[in-house]
Structure formats: C-alpha cells, structure tokens
Amino acid sequence: MSETLLEVRQARKHYDDGNIQALDGVDLSIAAGEFITISGPSGSGKSTMLNLLGGLDTPTSGEVLYRGKNIGTEIDLDVYRAMHVGFIFQAFYLLPSLKAIENVQVPWLGGSCGVSSKREETARELLCELGLEHRLQQYPAQLSAGERQRVAIARSLANNPDILLADEPTGNLDSVNTAKIMEILKGIQQRRGMTLIIVTHEDEIANSAPRHIRMRDGRIL
Amino acid sequence: MGIGAFVALVGFSRSFEVGWKKLYEVAGTDIAVIQKTFMNSSVDESDGATLNALPEIAAAEPMVVNMMDITPEVNALVYGWPENAYEFEPLKILQGRRFHGDTQEVMLGDLLAESLNKKAGDTLELQGTTYQVVGVFHGGSALEAGAVILPLEQMQRLSGMDGKVTAFHVRLKPALPGESPEDHMHRAQDAIQKALPGLKAVPAAERASNNQLVILAHAVAWGTSTIALLVAALGIANTMAMSVFERTREIGVLRALGWKRRRVMLLILIEAAGLGLVGGLVGLLVGIGALHLLAAVPQTAGIVSGDSLVAWSTLGEALGISVLVGVLAGIAPAYRGARLSPVEAMRHE
Numbered sequence: 001m002s003e004t005l006l007e008v009r010q011a012r013k014h015y016d017d018g019n020i021q022a023l024d025g026v027d028l029s030i031a032a033g034e035f036i037t038i039s040g041p042s043g044s045g046k047s048t049m050l051n052l053l054g055g056l057d058t059p060t061s062g063e064v065l066y067r068g069k070n071i072g073t074e075i076d077l078d079v080y081r082a083m084h085v086g087f088i089f090q091a092f093y094l095l096p097s098l099k100a101i102e103n104v105q106v107p108w109l110g111g112s113c114g115v116s117s118k119r120e121e122t123a124r125e126l127l128c129e130l131g132l133e134h135r136l137q138q139y140p141a142q143l144s145a146g147e148r149q150r151v152a153i154a155r156s157l158a159n160n161p162d163i164l165l166a167d168e169p170t171g172n173l174d175s176v177n178t179a180k181i182m183e184i185l186k187g188i189q190q191r192r193g194m195t196l197i198i199v200t201h202e203d204e205i206a207n208s209a210p211r212h213i214r215m216r217d218g219r220i221l
Numbered sequence: 222m223g224i225g226a227f228v229a230l231v232g233f234s235r236s237f238e239v240g241w242k243k244l245y246e247v248a249g250t251d252i253a254v255i256q257k258t259f260m261n262s263s264v265d266e267s268d269g270a271t272l273n274a275l276p277e278i279a280a281a282e283p284m285v286v287n288m289m290d291i292t293p294e295v296n297a298l299v300y301g302w303p304e305n306a307y308e309f310e311p312l313k314i315l316q317g318r319r320f321h322g323d324t325q326e327v328m329l330g331d332l333l334a335e336s337l338n339k340k341a342g343d344t345l346e347l348q349g350t351t352y353q354v355v356g357v358f359h360g361g362s363a364l365e366a367g368a369v370i371l372p373l374e375q376m377q378r379l380s381g382m383d384g385k386v387t388a389f390h391v392r393l394k395p396a397l398p399g400e401s402p403e404d405h406m407h408r409a410q411d412a413i414q415k416a417l418p419g420l421k422a423v424p425a426a427e428r429a430s431n432n433q434l435v436i437l438a439h440a441v442a443w444g445t446s447t448i449a450l451l452v453a454a455l456g457i458a459n460t461m462a463m464s465v466f467e468r469t470r471e472i473g474v475l476r477a478l479g480w481k482r483r484r485v486m487l488l489i490l491i492e493a494a495g496l497g498l499v500g501g502l503v504g505l506l507v508g509i510g511a512l513h514l515l516a517a518v519p520q521t522a523g524i525v526s527g528d529s530l531v532a533w534s535t536l537g538e539a540l541g542i543s544v545l546v547g548v549l550a551g552i553a554p555a556y557r558g559a560r561l562s563p564v565e566a567m568r569h570e
Contacts, residue, residue, distance in 0.1 A: 056477055056563045082479025093474040093567070110480030159479065 002031040003067075005163070005195055006053055011062035013048050013218075022048040023059065024218035032162070035189050035196045039206040040215035046199045047167060049215065053197060054087060054165045055080040082110060086156030088185075090168035092148045094140040100127060100151045101136040107158040126154040130184060146177035153184060157192075164189065166198045170205065182208065223446070223453030224501045224543045228508020230442035231538070232531045233515060237438045240364040241429035245390075247361030248308040251406070253428040254281070254389040254413055254420050263385045264420060266377075271416050272389055277409040279394045282306050283386035285376045288434065289347060291369070297333055298368045299347065301376020307392060312365070317341030317356035323374040328356040332366035345369070348379050391422070450546055453500065457550035461493045465558040472558050473566025482559040489555035490548055497547020501540045508539070 007030070013023040023045045030036060030053075038046045051057040052064050058072040066084065069075050081087075094103045104123035127136055130150040140148055149169060156164060166185065170178040182205060189196040198205065206212050214221040245253075254272060256264055264283075272281035285301035302308060304322055316334075318341075320326035327345055329337070334357045339345060343354045352371065360366050377383050391413070396405035406424055413422035429435065465472070472485055480488075509531055 051564050078479060078481045087477050107478040110478060110484050
C-alpha cells in the first residue's frame with residue numbers, strides 16, 4: 001500500500017455567507033502515484049474539491065493534508081502550489097504574449113528564477129517530450145487547441161511536481177486531440193509516478209482511471 | 222506631460238541661475254554684499270565708502286536690479302550701474318557708446334535690441350520716462366544679452382530707491398601668498414561683515430543660486446512641476462488599475478502556478494516603473510523641445526540661454542522622478558492584484 005499523499009477530512013466549503021454549500025463534509029484519501037478521476041454534474045462540488053486539493057482555496061471548515069501536514073496552516077499555500085502541484089486548465093490559460101518555450105518557464109519566474117539557460121533547456125526538453133519540438137518559438141495564437149494544451153501540460157511539469165491536477169483538460173478539444181491528451185497524461189503519470197487527478201464531465205475519461213469518484217450536491221457518492 | 226513640464230520649468234529656472242553665475246564670473250565679481258533679511262533688496266548706498274576702504278577689497282560697486290515691463294509683451298532685467306562700473310569691462314559695444322553720468326541714456330543687450338527692433342539713436346520708454354538708446358552691447362551672459370543698463374541714479378529714481386541700492390558687487394584683491402581660495406573668501410567676508418554688521422557678504426556663486434529671482438523661479442518651477450507630476454501619477458495609477466483589472470485572470474493563473482503575492486506585486490510595480498520610465502523619456506524630449514522654443518522666443522530668450530539648456534543632473538532627476546512616480550502610482554494597483562484570490566481571479570471574464 002502506497003503512503004497517503006493527500007487527505008481531505010470533513011471538508012466543508014460555503015460561499016455567499018453560507019447560502020451556497022459547495023462541499024458538505026467530504027472525506028477523501030489519495031495515495032501517492034494514484035490516478036483518480038472526479039466527475040459529477042455542474043454544481044456537484046468537483047471543481048471546488050480540485051481547488052482545495054491544489055491549494056487554490058481553503059475549506060470553510062475541516063482540513064486538507066499533504067503528507068500529513070495541513071495545507072494553509074502548516075504548509076504555505078503559495079509554496080505548496082509552487083513545489084508540489086501542477087495545474088492543467090480547460091481553457092489552457094497560456095500567456096498570449098509569450099512564446100511556447102517562454103510559457104513553460106513561467107512557473108519558475110514566480111520564485112527563485114534560477115539560471116536562464118538551464119530553465120530554457122529544461123523547457124525545451126519538456127516540450128520535446130510532448131512532441132512540440134517544432135513549435136517552441138510559436139505564440140499560443142499560432143498553435144492548435146491540442147498543441148496549446150500540450151504546452152500547458154509542459155508548463156504544469158516545469159516545477160517537477162508530485163501532483164498533477166487537471167480541470168476538464170479535454171473540454172475544449174475534439175475527439176482526436178482528447179485521446180492524444182489523455183494518452184499523454186496517463187503516460188506522464190506512469191513514467192513519473194505522479195498522482196494524477198482529473199475532473200471531467202466525460203464518462204469515457206472518468207471511467208479510464210483505476211479509481212473514479214462521483215460527486216453530487218457537495219458529497220462523494 | 223508631467224515630466225515634460227518638469228524638464229521645461231526646472232530647466233528654465235536652472236538656466237536662469239546659470240545666467241546669473243555667468244554674469245558674476247564674466248565681470249569678475251567675487252562677492253555680493255546684501256541685506257541680511259530675506260527680501261534683501263535695499264542697502265544704503267553710503268556703505269560703499271566703507272567697503273571701498275577695506276584692504277581686502279579692490280572695488281565695491283553699487284547696483285540696482287529689477288525686472289521691468291519694456292513692452293506689454295517683453296519683460297527684461299534692468300540694471301543701474303555707475304558710469305565707471307568694472308562690470309562694463311567684459312561688455313562688447315556693438316553700436317554707439319556707453320552712457321555718460323546721470324543722463325537719460327540707456328544701453329541695450331543685443332538680444333533685447335533685436336527683439337525690440339531698436340538701435341543706437343532710438344528712444345526707449347521705461348516706466349513712463351523716455352530714454353535715449355546710446356549703445357547696444359553683447360554680454361557674456363544671456364541675462365545681459367536681454368537686459369537694459371542705465372545710470373545708477375536714473376535706476377534709483379525709476380525704482381523709488383534714492384540713496385539705496387540692491388547690492389554691492391565686490392572684486393577682491395589677490396589672495397595672500399599661500400592663502401587658499403576658501404580662506405581668502407572667508408577673510409574678506411569676515412572683514413565686510415565686521416565693518417558693516419547689518420549686511421551679509423555672499424560669495425558670488427552662492428548669490429547666483431540664492432537671489433530672490435532665482436529662488437522664485439525655482440519655487441514656481443518645482444510647484445508647477447509637482448502639480449503636473451501629481452496629474453501624471455493619477456494617469457499612471459489609472460492605467461495600472463485598468464491593466465490589473467484587464468489581466469485579473471492572468472494574475473490568477475500566475476498565482477495558481479505558484480507565484481507568490483510579493484512576486485505578483487513586484488511584476489506590477491516593475492511594469493508601472495517601466496511605464497513611468499517610457500513616459501519620462503517622452504517627457505524629456507517634450508521638455509527639451511519646449512526649452513529650445515523658449516530660447517528662441519524673444520520674450521524669454523533673455524533668460525534661457527541656448528548653451529545651458531538642460532543639465533545632465535536635471536535629466537537624471539527627471540528620469541528618476543518619472544520612475545518613482547510610476548512606482549508610487551503602481552502601489553495601489555499592485556496591492557490589489559497581489560491580494561486577488563487565484564480562484565476568483567481565474568473566474569474573471
């Protein structure tokens with residue numbers, strides 16, 4: 001049995017002075033190296049769950065632990081996101097004014113910058129790993145949707161995180177690119193032994209993971 | 222525009238100061254003897270005898286200076302000098318001659334004569350009194366080139382200063398063997414102030430920087446520039462606030478990717494400083510252009526000299542101020558940007 005990497009204990013998340021209850025006392029344990037999908041209808045709380053797991057938000061009550069330490073009190077949220085988590089978004093969120101190779105380096109610029117040439121070399125390797133060696137100098141607007149998502153995946157790997165969180169990573173892609181991105185994500189998870197958590201609407205993607213969590217009304221079914 | 226105003230106004234006032242310094246240097250004036258009060262514009266003319274009797278002094282000359290309307294459009298510095306003032310020495314007479322004694326005669330600087338279209342033999346009206354232009358001269362300073370010089374007594378009457386002068390300009394005798402220039406100056410200052418306790422002996426260079434007209438010019442320049450810079454700061458703050466608002470989602474993404482609040486704040490401040498710097502560089506060009514214009518316009522050409530338009534220090538100050546204004550104006554937008562929750566920021570449309 002692998003060690004527990006992430007643990008959610010009785011997490012509740014309220015918005016609008018308690019009028020909206022996004023999470024309602026959720027418990028969840030995730031092992032290191034696990035591949036999990038979370039699905040559910042709109043408003044089920046799956047994105048809120050992802051935000052808590054990624055340190056983008058904190059629960060109104062309850063706690064989220066990373067290797068047994070409380071995220072937000074024992075571990076600084078910024079440090080947690082910078083060192084342990086890679087995010088992939090449905091809308092890619094690449095910076096339009098930066099080239100592909102520069103976009104991959106953005107996470108490094110948030111902390112200690114490191115040596116510029118080393119950063120660039122690592123970014124080049126990541127993009128090559130994702131089959132984008134011919135698109136390094138292109139701007140996001142010059143890339144296809146599938147290529148943009150691959151750049152975003154490379155960016156999520158820049159800090160060599162141990163958790164990869166993807167929020168509807170194929171939501172803006174056609175079926176060919178969806179299959180390609182899923183193949184890439186699974187390959188990365190297996191090669192690197194990372195914990196991969198994907199939030200999705202699509203049953204086929206949800207069922208492709210060894211562990212599938214369904215949510216409704218802020219609870220795990 | 223704020224930096225443009227700063228460069229033009231401060232450059233204008235500094236050019237005025239440089240003109241005064243040059244005026245003293247060219248004439249060989251070492252010390253100006255003035256009243257101790259702030260508005261040190263009135264000294265007894267009779268004190269000249271005491272000054273000239275001091276062993277440290279080669280010559281002490283009374284003078285009256287004022288700014289007067291020559292025409293409704295043209296103001297000029299008007300000097301009253303004794304007929305035999307040593308300050309005539311560096312002046313080059315281009316037309317006519319010097320004035321003689323207490324007569325209704327004036328001499329015009331070449332720049333002023335040109336802008337008034339006057340030559341030797343013409344007449345000039347000053348404060349309701351008609352004077353004959355007896356000479357046109359070229360001076361070593363822009364202030365003299367745009368000035369009127371008339372007999373001291375005439376100027377005292379025009380200014381209502383009978384028996385009074387604005388200051389005494391003093392040339393010192395050479396320093397003693399082995400005496401440093403500083404010791405020489407201090408010895409002369411002490412001797413003058415001991416002989417005339419109510420008066421102050423100010424080194425010429427200091428007097429050039431601290432006379433009322435220069436102080437007033439500096440104050441007006443800095444005051445007006447400060448207002449213009451405040452307006453510029455509001456413009457930058459507004460631009461940065463709009464930039465932060467429009468890039469809210471981008472800031473959210475950066476925060477999600479692990480950027481710390483202070484890094485986001487630094488990014489916005491650097492952009493604000495860059496905005497200030499670019500604005501400052503454009504402002505420098507505008508300001509330098511405005512000064513060249515002032516040096517060419519007859520109304521101001523007598524004050525702004527073409528050879529001392531903008532000091533490097535003024536350019537440095539202007540760029541420093543523009544960056545500082547940018548940073549200060551960027552603080553509030555940067556703070557707001559850094560405080561954004563990543564989740565809320567990424568939801569921003």
